Structure formats: C-alpha cells, structure tokens
Amino acid sequence: MDQFIQQFATGLSTGSLYAIIALALVLIYRSTGIVNFAQGEMAMFMTFTAWSVWNWDSNFWLAFFITLIIAAAFGALIELVALRPVESGPVLNPIIVTIGLVLILDSLALRIWQGQPKPFPSPAMFKGAPLSIGPADISRTNVGVFCMSLLIMALIYLFFNKTKVGLAMRATAQDRVAGSLVGIRVGRMLALGWVLSSMVGAVAGMLLAPTLFLSPTMMAGALLFAFAAAVLGGLDSPVGAIVGGLTMGVVQNMAGTYIGSNIDITVAFVVIIAILLVRPRGLFGRKAIQRV
Amino acid sequence: MFRPKALALLSLALILLAALAVAGCGGTDQEAEVGGAKTAIPAGPGVGETIGVTDTSVKIGTLLPMSNTTAAAWGVPLSKGMKAYYDYINDKGGIYGRKIDFIVGDTQYTPAVASETARKLVEQEGIFAIQGSLGTEAHMAVYKYLEEKGIPDMYILTGNTIWTEPISHNRFAWLVDYIDEGRILGQYIGKNFDGKKLGILAQNDDFGKEGEKGLKLGLEDAGAKMEMTTQYYDATQTDVTAQIQRLRTDNVDVIGYYGMPAQAASGFKAARETLNWDVPIVITGVDAVEIVGRLAGYDNIEGAVSVVYGHQAFESDWPGIQEYTEILAKYAPDAAMDNLTLTGMSLSEAVVSVLRQAGRDLTRSSFLDAAESGCNVVSRASLVPSNMSATDHRPTEVEQYVRATVDRTDPNNPKFTWKPFGDLITFESTKDCKEPTPPADFDAQPQ
Incomplete structure (x- = not known):
C-alpha cells in the first residue's frame, strides 16, 4: 500500500510537469483555434532567455519577471510576423507555420546558446528536503509546479469568465466574423492569446528546467506527453489540461510499477486512446454545436 | 474552428503522432538497415584503392553531429580536436609528404542525414577513409555501405558490440564496448x-x-x-x-x-x-x-x-596531456581543453600512426593492414600500449576505475574531477604481437 501511495504521489509530480505545458497549449487553442506545435520550443527559448538574464543578475525572481515581460513581447511578435499572414487561409496553414517555428527556434537556440545541457537554478523556496505526505515523499519543486499550475488555471478561469476581454477572446475563437461584426478587434485578441500562452510557456520552462536541464531539446520529451494530456482533457479546457496531465503521469507510473518499466509509455498511450474512443472530445471537452 | 468530428480526428491523430514519435526513438534500426544495405554502386575490397590519395595529400572525413541537435555539443569539440591535430601534423610537413585534407560531414545525429552525408563524402568528395563517427543509430545507417565500398571506417565513437561482431576488415571500433x-x-x-x-x-x-x-x-x-x-x-x-x-x-x-x-x-x-x-x-x-x-x-x-579508458584533460602533470594542450592552444585557440577535444586529438593521432606504418605507397589495403598490424602502439593519452590483429579490431582494451571527487580547498570554487583509483584493468585480446617492420623513413614522419 505504501508503494502504491508513493507511486501515486510520484505520478502526480511527473504529471504536474505535463499539466503545466498542456495548459499553455490549451490556452492558445482556446483563444485562437490553433494547435501550437511550437509551444515547447517557445518555452525553451524563453527559458534560455531567463538563463541569460539570470547570468547577468543572479536573482531568480528578478530573472523570472523580466522573462515574463520578454515572453509577452515574444508571443505578440510571433503572432504578428509569422501567424497573422496565414490566419485567414486554410486551417492547416497556421499549424504548418508552428511546425516551421519549431525548427527555426531549435536552430537559433543551438546557435546562440550551444547544445550542451546546462544546469538551471531553482528558486530557494523549492530547495531543501522533500515534503512527506503520509508514507510518500514528494519534492518541493514538484509541489511548486503543481501549485503554480493550479494558480495559473485559476487566473485563466477568472480572466476568460469574469472579464470583458476574456469574453471577447472567447467570442473571437468561436466565430471571427461575428466577433468583428460586434466590434471586437479580432487581430488584437489573437495576439493576446499568443501573449498569454507564451507567458505560461515561459513559466513552465523556468519551473521545469531544474529537472529537465536547459538544452534546445529539453521540451521534446515532455511536449509529447503534454499534447496527449491536452487532448485527453479536451483541447479547450484548462481544467482538462491539468486533469489530463496528472492522469498521464499517474497511469505512466502505475504501469511502470505494476506492469514493467520498459512499457510504461506504451501503456499510457493505449489507455489514452481507449479513453478517446469512448469520449472523442476528451474528458472535459465541450461538445461543439454547429448549425447545419 | 474545427468541427466536432474534425476535432475528434485531430485529437486521435495527435495521440498517434506522439506515440509514433516515442516509439520511433527506439526503433530506427530498420530504417538504418535499408539505408545501409541498398546500394547499387560497384563495390568491394580492392576497388578504388587509392581514391583520395595524391602525392601531396590524403583526404579523410568524419561523420559527426554538427547542427540541429544537442549532440552537436559533442560533435563540435570533437571535430575541433581532430582538426587541430591534423593541422599540427600538416605544419610539420604531413606524413610521407602528404598533408591531411580533413573534411567534417554533418550527420545531425539522424540516420537519414548520416546516410546522405556519407554518400556525399564518398562519391563527391572522394575520401580515402572515415574516422570517429559518433552516434550508434547514425552509424548503423552507413556502416554496411562503407563496408561494401571497402572504405576504412576507423575508430567508431560508440561502444556497441555490433561494430566488431562480426569483424569486418575495414571497420575498427574506438571505445570499450558496453x-x-x-x-x-x-x-x-x-x-x-x-x-x-x-x-x-x-x-x-x-x-x-x-x-x-x-x-x-x-x-x-x-x-x-x-x-x-x-x-x-x-x-x-x-x-x-x-x-x-x-x-x-x-x-x-x-x-x-x-x-x-x-x-x-x-x-x-x-x-x-x-x-x-x-x-x-x-x-x-x-x-x-x-x-x-x-x-x-x-x-x-x-x-x-x-x-x-585514457588519461583525462585535467591531468596537467602528464606529458602527453601537456602536449595536447599546446597543440590545441596553437591550432584551435577557440576550443577548450576538455575530454572531448582530447578524444578528437587522440583519435587523429591514432589514424596518423596507421598512416605512418602504411608507408609511402598508401592504398586502402596497405592502410588497413597497417591498422591490423598495430603492436605496442602508444599515444599521448594511452594508459597502456595497444595491440591489434586481424581478429582484434578494438584498440582500447583497458579501463581505470574513477571516483567523482570534489576538491573544496577553495570553498568558493570547488573543483570536480573523476579521480582514478585502483589498478589498471587490461583485457588486451591480442597477447603476443610482433612489432611490424617499420617502412622506409618511418622515423622521419611526425607523430
């Protein structure tokens, strides 16, 4: 039983890593209708930026907030330069652009910061002995990541449901023409979606880098799971992203413990496909209603 | 916006894509075999014996991850070390008057690119030999091709057993196998x-x-x-x-x-x-x-x-390491002296020692025979002399235990090293070798 509880807790911590990236994916999907394959690379790029800032002034939180500001500008820039020209075209075009961004950001990062993985600082509050919850030990970093995902989710909820801008963003994502007819500046709303998602991605990158180490490919492994988590939760639901991420982590860990560590990933994906066969919209995905 | 059905389909597609990508990372062997085995170019031992060799030069290539992958962090310093050593040899007049024309081929650490790059080096550049290929899966894609073309495939930088089991006359490993x-x-x-x-x-x-x-x-x-x-x-x-x-x-x-x-x-x-x-x-x-x-x-x-398996970059009191440090400082001043640049230099040094033994009439056959005849070969970073034979294509058959050690004499600047301890463990498989007759002017060649 102790083993079960411990592995469940470890699964939750692994899952919290997936959840926070999934959250950024959901955010962009929800506000622009695009699945952003470059989410991991954008986060990586911002984490390298944070590392450079941190090298210049070794205060973690200063670097953290400066990076958030840069990330906001970075998100807006990408939307303006790379996405806006293709936004009105077929739905596949922006997706292809995000795949192109993956390659561009990868090569750029390799060129600027080189490929050798680098250690990344964790904030002082995440250091120290692990927390014991019953028989389970869980690292402070993971607790921190977990709390941060909940906090971001709450902020997103408030923003989308309690503010006018949030309402306008949801309207834009649902129907651009109708949105612009009622006076919403569609372009700005789309850019704002990228700004927010770039910022969440940056937070994810900075929190994960002490565990995954800083390198151009740091997000590659986790991003696959984040995608799976986002889809599992329902691509447009922030709650779903978190539940999906935690489910992924727990299933992977349980499979690794009780079936075999060499097929944990296989089992996790089989479980997801099974869930999607029963609920194609994901666990928390809303059923889209369309007039025919 | 996606319609619900499209969304469901997209979701499934994403999951499958992710699953494939995960599976793909462990399972590229099949591609590799396709890349290696299907070639229609006439090939075999004896074909193109002197390709890449002139009276004043010999063309040698390497296959390393240089871009588009984090493995470039290994490929770039290795290539700098390799090249620095050849520049040093060329500065001394080359081997039997032949300067080494060194070409770095970028594999990006992927089988497909490695395969294309290897063909380019062989068919367009016309290299004489390949050295120090890094990355098991990348090299899997090319090793059969090199074997069929009879191109010396020297000192592969991964530790899989596959390179020397079974032994191929043209192929030599570098690391102790896993x-x-x-x-x-x-x-x-x-x-x-x-x-x-x-x-x-x-x-x-x-x-x-x-x-x-x-x-x-x-x-x-x-x-x-x-x-x-x-x-x-x-x-x-x-x-x-x-x-x-x-x-x-x-x-x-x-x-x-x-x-x-x-x-x-x-x-x-x-x-x-x-x-x-x-x-x-x-x-x-x-x-x-x-x-x-x-x-x-x-x-x-x-x-x-x-x-x-060798002396390390931090051992600054070892004469061989001192010489490497000087060579690197002179010929690759932008590169740091570490275990990667060191490996690059000692790998080139091993190729040079084969070139010396092969003599003035350099052919692929004479080169490979010279590589197999190695007996009591010592390089600057060697722990023990190395012997080779027709059935022993592994130059490195020694290990030294090391322990992760932190020197905190200066508390603000702790020094980390893998510090050797215990006796050397040798498992040289070629026990009784006979030192080959040195060719004419052997001793006049730089090393």
Missing part, C-alpha cells in the same frame, strides 16, 4: 557489495541493455551472490525520479546505472535531493565526463564510481 565495460563495473559491484541487493537502472535500448548484460556478467566473474532488480527508462525522457523511487522501494543497496548524461544527472538529483537517499551509484563511463557533475550538482554526484 558489455565489457559493464562487466568491469559489475566486478567492482560484486567485490564491494557481495550479498547485498543491486538495482540496475538502464536506458531502454541497445546501449542500456548491453550495459545491463555486462553488469550481470561482472557479478558472475566476481562470484558474487546478489539479489537483482532492473528498472528501465525511455530515451525520450529526462526525468528518472520515478525509477529511482521504485529502486528505493525495492530496498536496493547499490545502483548500477546505464544512462546518458542528462538522465544520469537527473538520477543523482532524484536520489540525493528528492529522496534524500545516499545509495552508492556505479555508473557507465559514458557519464565519466565533467558536464554530468555540473548538471547533477557536485554534492549530489560526489562518491559515484565509474571508469575511463
């Missing part, structure tokens, strides 16, 4: 932890499984009776906390670890920081590099045991 290396680490574990429980943590691929096999053989060698349990992790994952956690739940007394540097560092952090667990860790020589210490944190890695 089974032999695992075996030596296993012997250490067997001697020091007999009767206790061993937890093996291995990457779920050929690298990890050969290491695992070696560790078990080593325990048998030592006659140790140990309980065992194994955990695997997938190469796409960096965080191995869950696996370390399971080993602790299984109450293991010592860990034998076959993982790549980032995962190795993650393992040390997970054990010491997340779980507060001071279990002894014995780890593959792949990780006996400085960067693993930096990533893991010096406090976390201190005391870990591993192996190295």
Whole structure:
C-alpha cells in the first residue's frame, strides 16, 4: 500500500510537469483555434532567455519577471510576423507555420546558446528536503509546479469568465466574423492569446528546467506527453489540461510499477486512446454545436 | 474552428503522432538497415584503392553531429580536436609528404542525414577513409555501405558490440564496448557489495541493455551472490525520479546505472535531493565526463564510481596531456581543453600512426593492414600500449576505475574531477604481437 501511495504521489509530480505545458497549449487553442506545435520550443527559448538574464543578475525572481515581460513581447511578435499572414487561409496553414517555428527556434537556440545541457537554478523556496505526505515523499519543486499550475488555471478561469476581454477572446475563437461584426478587434485578441500562452510557456520552462536541464531539446520529451494530456482533457479546457496531465503521469507510473518499466509509455498511450474512443472530445471537452 | 468530428480526428491523430514519435526513438534500426544495405554502386575490397590519395595529400572525413541537435555539443569539440591535430601534423610537413585534407560531414545525429552525408563524402568528395563517427543509430545507417565500398571506417565513437561482431576488415571500433565495460563495473559491484541487493537502472535500448548484460556478467566473474532488480527508462525522457523511487522501494543497496548524461544527472538529483537517499551509484563511463557533475550538482554526484579508458584533460602533470594542450592552444585557440577535444586529438593521432606504418605507397589495403598490424602502439593519452590483429579490431582494451571527487580547498570554487583509483584493468585480446617492420623513413614522419 505504501508503494502504491508513493507511486501515486510520484505520478502526480511527473504529471504536474505535463499539466503545466498542456495548459499553455490549451490556452492558445482556446483563444485562437490553433494547435501550437511550437509551444515547447517557445518555452525553451524563453527559458534560455531567463538563463541569460539570470547570468547577468543572479536573482531568480528578478530573472523570472523580466522573462515574463520578454515572453509577452515574444508571443505578440510571433503572432504578428509569422501567424497573422496565414490566419485567414486554410486551417492547416497556421499549424504548418508552428511546425516551421519549431525548427527555426531549435536552430537559433543551438546557435546562440550551444547544445550542451546546462544546469538551471531553482528558486530557494523549492530547495531543501522533500515534503512527506503520509508514507510518500514528494519534492518541493514538484509541489511548486503543481501549485503554480493550479494558480495559473485559476487566473485563466477568472480572466476568460469574469472579464470583458476574456469574453471577447472567447467570442473571437468561436466565430471571427461575428466577433468583428460586434466590434471586437479580432487581430488584437489573437495576439493576446499568443501573449498569454507564451507567458505560461515561459513559466513552465523556468519551473521545469531544474529537472529537465536547459538544452534546445529539453521540451521534446515532455511536449509529447503534454499534447496527449491536452487532448485527453479536451483541447479547450484548462481544467482538462491539468486533469489530463496528472492522469498521464499517474497511469505512466502505475504501469511502470505494476506492469514493467520498459512499457510504461506504451501503456499510457493505449489507455489514452481507449479513453478517446469512448469520449472523442476528451474528458472535459465541450461538445461543439454547429448549425447545419 | 474545427468541427466536432474534425476535432475528434485531430485529437486521435495527435495521440498517434506522439506515440509514433516515442516509439520511433527506439526503433530506427530498420530504417538504418535499408539505408545501409541498398546500394547499387560497384563495390568491394580492392576497388578504388587509392581514391583520395595524391602525392601531396590524403583526404579523410568524419561523420559527426554538427547542427540541429544537442549532440552537436559533442560533435563540435570533437571535430575541433581532430582538426587541430591534423593541422599540427600538416605544419610539420604531413606524413610521407602528404598533408591531411580533413573534411567534417554533418550527420545531425539522424540516420537519414548520416546516410546522405556519407554518400556525399564518398562519391563527391572522394575520401580515402572515415574516422570517429559518433552516434550508434547514425552509424548503423552507413556502416554496411562503407563496408561494401571497402572504405576504412576507423575508430567508431560508440561502444556497441555490433561494430566488431562480426569483424569486418575495414571497420575498427574506438571505445570499450558496453558489455565489457559493464562487466568491469559489475566486478567492482560484486567485490564491494557481495550479498547485498543491486538495482540496475538502464536506458531502454541497445546501449542500456548491453550495459545491463555486462553488469550481470561482472557479478558472475566476481562470484558474487546478489539479489537483482532492473528498472528501465525511455530515451525520450529526462526525468528518472520515478525509477529511482521504485529502486528505493525495492530496498536496493547499490545502483548500477546505464544512462546518458542528462538522465544520469537527473538520477543523482532524484536520489540525493528528492529522496534524500545516499545509495552508492556505479555508473557507465559514458557519464565519466565533467558536464554530468555540473548538471547533477557536485554534492549530489560526489562518491559515484565509474571508469575511463585514457588519461583525462585535467591531468596537467602528464606529458602527453601537456602536449595536447599546446597543440590545441596553437591550432584551435577557440576550443577548450576538455575530454572531448582530447578524444578528437587522440583519435587523429591514432589514424596518423596507421598512416605512418602504411608507408609511402598508401592504398586502402596497405592502410588497413597497417591498422591490423598495430603492436605496442602508444599515444599521448594511452594508459597502456595497444595491440591489434586481424581478429582484434578494438584498440582500447583497458579501463581505470574513477571516483567523482570534489576538491573544496577553495570553498568558493570547488573543483570536480573523476579521480582514478585502483589498478589498471587490461583485457588486451591480442597477447603476443610482433612489432611490424617499420617502412622506409618511418622515423622521419611526425607523430
């Protein structure tokens, strides 16, 4: 039983890593209708930026907030330069652009910061002995990541449901023409979606880098799971992203413990496909209603 | 916006894509064989004996990850070391008047690109030989092709057994293979932890499984009776906390670890920081590099045991290392003297020593015969002399135990090294070699 509880807790911590990236994916999907394959690379790029800032002034939180500001500008820039020209075209075009961004950001990062993985600082509050919850030990970093995902989710909820801008963003994502007819500046709303998602991605990158180490490919492994988590939760639901991420982590860990560590990933994906066969919209995905 | 059906389809497609990508990372062998085996170019030993050789030059290529991959962090310094050594030789007039024309081919660490680059080097550049190819899967895609074309495939920089089992006349490995290396680490574990429980943590691929096999053989060698349990992790994952956690739940007394540097560092952090667990860790020589210490944190890695097969860059009192340091400073002033540039230089030095022995009439046959005739060959970084033969294509058959050591004399600037301890372990398979007759003017050639 102790083993079960411990592995469940470890699964939750692994899952919290997936959840926070999934959250950024959901955010962009929800506000622009695009699945952003470059989410991991954008986060990586911002984490390298944070590392450079941190090298210049070794205060973690200063670097953290400066990076958030840069990330906001970075998100807006990408939307303006790379996405806006293709936004009105077929739905596949922006997706292809995000795949192109993956390659561009990868090569750029390799060129600027080189490929050798680098250690990344964790904030002082995440250091120290692990927390014991019953028989389970869980690292402070993971607790921190977990709390941060909940906090971001709450902020997103408030923003989308309690503010006018949030309402306008949801309207834009649902129907651009109708949105612009009622006076919403569609372009700005789309850019704002990228700004927010770039910022969440940056937070994810900075929190994960002490565990995954800083390198151009740091997000590659986790991003696959984040995608799976986002889809599992329902691509447009922030709650779903978190539940999906935690489910992924727990299933992977349980499979690794009780079936075999060499097929944990296989089992996790089989479980997801099974869930999607029963609920194609994901666990928390809303059923889209369309007039025919 | 997507329609609901399209959304469901897209969701499934994404999941399948992700699953494929995960599976793909462990399973490119098939592609590799296709890339290697299907070639219609006339080939075979004896064909194109002197391609790439003129009276004043010899063209030698390498296949390294140089861009578009984090493995470039290994490829770039290796190539700088290799080139620096050749520039040094060329400055001294070359070997029998032939300067080495060194060409770096970029594999991007992927089988498809490696295959294309190898063909370019062979068919367009017309290289005489290849050296120091890095990356098991990348080299899998080209080794059969090089074999068919009879091109010397010198000193492959991965430790898989496949390069020398079976032996091909044109192909030579560089590193100790993972089974032999695992075996030596296993012997250490067997001697020091007999009767206790061993937890093996291995990457779920050929690298990890050969290491695992070696560790078990080593325990048998030592006659140790140990309980065992194994955990695997997938190469796409960096965080191995869950696996370390399971080993602790299984109450293991010592860990034998076959993982790549980032995962190795993650393992040390997970054990010491997340779980507060001071279990002894014995780890593959792949990780006996400085960067693993930096990533893991010096406090976390201190005391870990591993192996190295040569002198290391930090041994500044060893004459060979001093000479390498001078060569690098002169011919690649932008490169740092570390174990990677050092490996590049000593690999080029080994090729130069074969070129010297091959003599003035350089052909692929005379070159390969010279490589097989190596007897008591010593390079600047060697721990022991190396012997070769028609049945021994592994130049490195020695290991030295090392321990992760932190020197805190200056508390603000602790120094981390993999410090050698114990006797050298040699397993030279060519016992009685006869030193070959040196060709004319042998001693006049630079080395």
